[in-house]
Amino acid sequence: MSCIVSESEVEEAALEILTELGYGYFYGPDIAPETPDSQRVTYSDVFLIERLRAAIATLNPHIPSPAREEALKKVVRTESQDLIHSNQVFHNMLVNGVDVEYRNNEGEVVYDKVWLFDFKEYSNNEYIAVNQFTVVENRNNRRPDIVLFINGLPLVVMELKRPEDDSEYEDDDLIWTAYNQFQTYKDEIPSLFRYNAFLIISDGQEARAGTITSSRQWFTSWKTIDGENTADFLIPEMEVLLKGMCNKDVILDLVQNFMVFEGDHGPIIKKLARYHQYHAVNKAVQNTIEASRPDGDRRCGVIWHTQGSGKSLSMIFYAGKLVVDMDNPTIVVITDRNDLDGQLFESFARCSSLLRQHPVQANTGAELRDLLSVASGGIVFTTIQKFLPENSEDSFPALTERSNVIVIADEAHRSQYGLEMKMSQKDDEARFSYGFAKHMRDALPNASFIGFTGTPIEFDDRNTPAIFGDYIDIYDIEQAVKDGVTVKIFYENRLSRIDIVAEARNTLDTQFALLTEDREEYESEKLKSRWSRLDAVVGSKSNLKKLAADIIPHFESRVATPEGKGMIVCMNRRTCVDLYNEIIALRPNWHDDDDLKGAVKVIITGSAADEKSMQPHIRSKSKRMKIRDRMQDPDDPLKIVIVCDMWLTGFDAPCLHTMYFIKWLKGHTLMQAIARVNRVFKDKPGGLIVDYVGLLYDLKYAMANYTRSGGRGKPADLKDEAVDLMLEKYEIVRDMFHGFNYRRILTASPKEKLTIVREGADFILSLGRTEQQSKHERKRFIQHVTELSKAFALSKPHAQADLI
Numbered sequence: 087m088s089c090i091v092s093e094s095e096v097e098e099a100a101l102e103i104l105t106e107l108g109y110g111y112f113y114g115p116d117i118a119p120e121t122p123d124s125q126r127v128t129y130s131d132v133f134l135i136e137r138l139r140a141a142i143a144t145l146n147p148h149i150p151s152p153a154r155e156e157a158l159k160k161v162v163r164t165e166s167q168d169l170i171h172s173n174q175v176f177h178n179m180l181v182n183g184v185d186v187e188y189r190n191n192e193g194e195v196v197y198d199k200v201w202l203f204d205f206k207e208y209s210n211n212e213y214i215a216v217n218q219f220t221v222v223e224n225r226n227n228r229r230p231d232i233v234l235f236i237n238g239l240p241l242v243v244m245e246l247k248r249p250e251d252d253s254e255y256e257d258d259d260l261i262w263t264a265y266n267q268f269q270t271y272k273d274e275i276p277s278l279f280r281y282n283a284f285l286i287i288s289d290g291q292e293a294r295a296g297t298i299t300s301s302r303q304w305f306t307s308w309k310t311i312d313g314e315n316t317a318d319f320l321i322p323e324m325e326v327l328l329k330g331m332c333n334k335d336v337i338l339d340l341v342q343n344f345m346v347f348e349g350d351h352g353p354i355i356k357k358l359a360r361y362h363q364y365h366a367v368n369k370a371v372q373n374t375i376e377a378s379r380p381d382g383d384r385r386c387g388v389i390w391h392t393q394g395s396g397k398s399l400s401m402i403f404y405a406g407k408l409v410v411d412m413d414n415p416t417i418v419v420i421t422d423r424n425d426l427d428g429q430l431f432e433s434f435a436r437c438s439s440l441l442r443q444h445p446v447q448a449n450t451g452a453e454l455r456d457l458l459s460v461a462s463g464g465i466v467f468t469t470i471q472k473f474l475p476e477n478s479e480d481s482f483p484a485l486t487e488r489s490n491v492i493v494i495a496d497e498a499h500r501s502q503y504g505l506e507m508k509m510s511q512k513d514d515e516a517r518f519s520y521g522f523a524k525h526m527r528d529a530l531p532n533a534s535f536i537g538f539t540g541t542p543i544e545f546d547d548r549n550t551p552a553i554f555g556d557y558i559d560i561y562d563i564e565q566a567v568k569d570g571v572t573v574k575i576f577y578e579n580r581l582s583r584i585d586i587v588a589e590a591r592n593t594l595d596t597q598f599a600l601l602t603e604d605r606e607e608y609e610s611e612k613l614k615s616r617w618s619r620l621d622a623v624v625g626s627k628s629n630l631k632k633l634a635a636d637i638i639p640h641f642e643s644r645v646a647t648p649e650g651k652g653m654i655v656c657m658n659r660r661t662c663v664d665l666y667n668e669i670i671a672l673r674p675n676w677h678d679d680d681d682l683k684g685a686v687k688v689i690i691t692g693s694a695a696d697e698k699s700m701q702p703h704i705r706s707k708s709k710r711m712k713i714r715d716r717m718q719d720p721d722d723p724l725k726i727v728i729v730c731d732m733w734l735t736g737f738d739a740p741c742l743h744t745m746y747f748i749k750w751l752k753g754h755t756l757m758q759a760i761a762r763v764n765r766v767f768k769d770k771p772g773g774l775i776v777d778y779v780g781l782l783y784d785l786k787y788a789m790a791n792y793t794r795s796g797g798r799g800k801p802a803d804l805k806d807e808a809v810d811l812m813l814e815k816y817e818i819v820r821d822m823f824h825g826f827n828y829r830r831i832l833t834a835s836p837k838e839k840l841t842i843v844r845e846g847a848d849f850i851l852s853l854g855r856t857e858q859q860s861k862h863e864r865k866r867f868i869q870h871v872t873e874l875s876k877a878f879a880l881s882k883p884h885a886q887a888d889l890i
Contacts, residue, residue: 107332130221213334221275243285246289330361398736405441409441573772637746655746658730663699686726
């Protein structure tokens with residue numbers, strides 16, 4: 087039976103859409119070398135040279151012809167055999183212009199730039215789609231389905247397949263054979279990809295886009311055409327992607343402002359904004375321009391994009407576009423912790439090319455004042471604590487009166503971003519203080535403020551909207567999971583696994599967790615003794631022995647399926663070290679004095695004044711960074727880190743799939759911490775948080791606030807739901823083998839097992855009466871087994887999982 091929609095028809099549909107978008111069209115063989123309408127000299131030419139030459143002349147009329155020709159030679163010349171490096175060099179020329187020099191009429195040397203695209207008026211560029219574009223390189227003859235040329239340069243390559251039917255392919259989608267073809271093309275015809283902005287794969291229904299370095303998991307959909315609404319299901323994904331990404335108003339904006347190259351710890355990775363980042367940033371830039379006008383209210387708004395969905399990268403795209411659209415303003419990036427300041431600064435520093443400058447850190451108030459004394463420009467990182475007035479000052483002095491200053495606040499809903507005056511009491515003396523936002527406003531009276539957050543603003547929070555304004559854009563958990571940008575998080579309660587004595591149980595009420603963060607100083611003082619008693623019980627040697635004895639087999643079961651790493655969160659540094667000692671007492675081979683070896687490490691700060699037993703675990707920042715790199719490397723033998731406060735925010739290790747909590751957290755702090763396990767990694771089905779102290783109430787409270795704030799989806803699902811799903815899928819797979827004794831494989835010899843596997847496959851295929859039905863049963867079986875495997879991985883360890 088022939089397929090209903092052929093691959094050639096998918097290609098025709100794509101070309102029809104591109105034509106609607108205003109692209110010109112050529113059939114590849116019609117413009118091939120040695121044809122009447124040839125636009126290439128040889129099949130190794132991957133650009134349309136005369137169209138590129140004409141575009142350069144049109145866009146740069148003030149540049150002498152010899153200099154324009156020299157720029158053309160620089161563009162077509164390949165200076166490196168490394169594809170990624172070569173692509174980065176070309177991207178820099180594309181975005182920042184090609185450097186040339188020439189002598190003017192007075193004989194003076196002029197240093198100038200030749201522009202390949204008109205980024206100010208997109209319609210001044212030429213857009214052409216060519217199908218069946220043959221490229222021959224190193225005796226390799228390949229023919230990509232569609233290439234999109236802008237001003238003669240091959241910026242986008244598309245590989246298409248027919249819509250999947252009940253075919254012989256075992257992969258979850260036929261579309262991924264197109265992805266595999268691109269990997270071959272990059273090796274065999276690399277010249278075509280030197281100029282590539284992004285790649286598109288599609289079967290007409292599904293469609294994905296990624297860069298030349300994107301792994302399969304980062305080829306993602308584009309879900310909107312207009313940037314306001316998610317496209318209707320009835321519109322095929324290929325049409326949504328082409329109209330959403332490749333229309334003339336978007337594609338060059340993506341090229342200029344939404345691509346970065348990162349590679350500080352390994353190979354260079356080219357990253358492309360996803361649809362939610364692109365549209366949120368453009369909305370934010372427009373809001374910022376309006377808010378910073380003389381009659382603006384200086385409130386740019388808040389972007390709420392759930393943790394793990396690329397918030398830091400969105401901030402970078404935002405800053406980079408502001409530099410262009412607002413004529414190089416001064417940007418101040420504020421966090422509320424030194425470690426977060428460092429982590430975010432590193433991310434910005436890796437993308438300095440997009441930012442067109444190198445960011446700097448202000449370590450003192452004096453440095454901050456000096457850095458803000460410039461007339462324009464600069465990206466300055468600092469912590470909000472730098473805005474605390476000196477003891478003799480009632481308010482923070484103004485650092486600059488300029489209005490071209492944009493303040494970006496990371497996690498903008500923290501409690502210290504307050505405006506109201508508060509009164510505290512100590513030793514019968516009343517003290518009055520303001521939140522840091524008040525002092526920030528005093529220091530930067532004419533600056534405009536924008537907030538980025540991974541968790542929602544508290545429902546009753548009045549400070550955040552007063553400072554930053556309303557939401558600009560929301561990208562919630564439900565949408566992120568649907569898009570495959572994050573994975574689900576599951577919750578497991580193991581409080582009953584440890585024997586906490588009555589005193590601790592009485593203290594384990596939620597009131598205590600709610601009293602710790604935002605209370606006045608005198609209230610906190612009253613709580614200290616209560617916390618100390620609880621800390622002593624939970625951190626007792628007998629309790630830590632039980633914790634270690636429970637965590638180790640639980641984690642070993644977790645890493646059996648799937649591969650990954652774990653994090654243990656403790657109340658304090660002392661507990662971190664003591665638990666470490668209990669763990670290595672049970673698994674001595676996990677210990678190693680060398681930071682570059684060993685399976686478990688403690689991540690804490692400290693000083694020489696700390697007791698001797700803690701000193702081996704107190705490391706400099708550079709040593710902690712080495713351990714961070716090990717933790718982020720899925721192949722490194724480091725499997726568990728034990729932390730107190732560090733790495734609970736801003737730390738990104740996609741292979742991390744399990745967190746053990748021996749510490750109370752609440753609100754956005756809890757939400758940010760558990761999100762460490764929601765990153766996408768290979769076949770990781772989800773993340774797991776394991777609770778030893780009773781976090782469920784606070785988790786439910788955070789969920790309620792999340793929903794009230796407009797978020798869809800749950801921050802965490804109960805692990806029992808994964809177990810129920812596992813049992814459901816197990817029943818389906820088991821029923822498919824009804825009439826076949828598959829359990830005999832458990833006692834069979836190795837030789838017999840091979841035969842039983844073949845018999846099982848034959849039994850599944852025999853469920854269909856025709857060849858087509860057999861293919862359908864095979865596909866259905868593979869689908870249910872895959873779903874069972876994922877649910878099983880989420881459920882481990884569990885008594886029901888052990889029975890399967």
